[in-house]
Amino acid sequence: MERRIIVCDGAELARLWSRIGAGENEELTWVPRDNESRVRPPGFRALQGGLTAEAIGKLNPREGDVFGIVSEEIGFVRTAVGAVGETMPIAPVLVLSDKLDSGDLPIHPCLRLGRLRSLIRDDFDDEFDHLENLHRVVELRGLLATREKVGILLQPDPDPDGIASGIALRALLGRKSPTAPLISFGAVKRPENRAMIAALGIEVRIVTPPELEEFDGLALVDVQPAVFGESPPARVLSVDAVIDHHPERGGYDTVIGDIRTSYGATSTILTEYVRAASIEVRPRLATALLYGIKSDTQLLGRETSRYDIRAFAFLHALHSPALLRRIERPALPVDGLRALGRALASTRVQDGIHMLVLGRVREDVIPQVADLGLQAENTEWSVAAGIVGSDLVFSVRNVGYVRAAGEVVRAVVEGLGVGGGHRSMAKGIIPLRAFRELYGKIDRHSIHRALHDAFVRAINETR
């Protein structure tokens, strides 16, 4: 079995290594320094005969073994690396030192320099970060413990980040939905967000401002009062907690405020709370928070901090891939598949645009078809369109190195409807009435032609 052969310069560093805890397959050796106590550091044996190739040879290094040399003295490191090199010319060597520069190091074909104390220091810093988060959790619990009913208020039309943050806060408070419901002034509307609450079995209760009176505790997550309009209800202007990552907007009172504008998602803040408080993170909660971060940062693309990435990695180990798939790829209804089949039967890619017109479908089918359409050969833009209620709804995806999808969709719907989005994905809605006024009739061919022409124009215009 592969070993790590550790060579420490003096008792002090050897004792430090013992304190950190030696790994399983570590051969621990030390070289006593002059005028230093010869008391053997725990687990270590002296390198017999000092720092020589012969002494290293006595350790019987084999193919696959690696060396760690722990020292702050360039002389020691040079001698040690030389002795290792004489024994095994390309043995991997890790030099652990805080004072030496990489320029000082001897030439060796397989060598890295690591910072011993700063490696430990980073872990300490992480621990103190956790401690600050734990303090926040203790404050929140202390403040809300005696309250009968705590409302967890999300933005109107709550998004995955808000919903996940809400259920995480509830778990941290040790409550269930009757005493800490997720509430909002507006229903969850977007089909992908509805898919999330359906898959996770989450209820978001719609409340009116007067109904807030039934709560003797109020916490805002992923939102600040200014979002509720020019003159928000008085009750939301004096609350118990605001936890958010949007730019800070004042004009309200809160006992506890935790606004971290450098974070890509409020779910990241809640993940840090949950982690610091060491509560059990079940797959459902981990999946919700993971999806919250993923959707608010466009899969760690847009406005992502190192905190988001750290939280994402923590959650990734705990989430349920099956549950995540159910949220991201909701089951397609059979009539939606038939509509897709008809559209695919006559499909073509023209001017880099792959357009699939579905007719009347359930709204969540449209973005999934747009994802699929992007896979067609020579496609730069994928557009999936369908009729939902009294609107023409279309989802747009692009390959990423072309014009921003949001800009193009805004140009397509200008004067007709609403639209917008991000770099590589966007959505537009045109009322059928407006479409009919402009193009005369509404059938698959007229929709196809009108949208195709509008996209060609918009892509060229905004170039």
Ligand SMILES: [Mn+2]
């Ligand atoms: Mn958010």
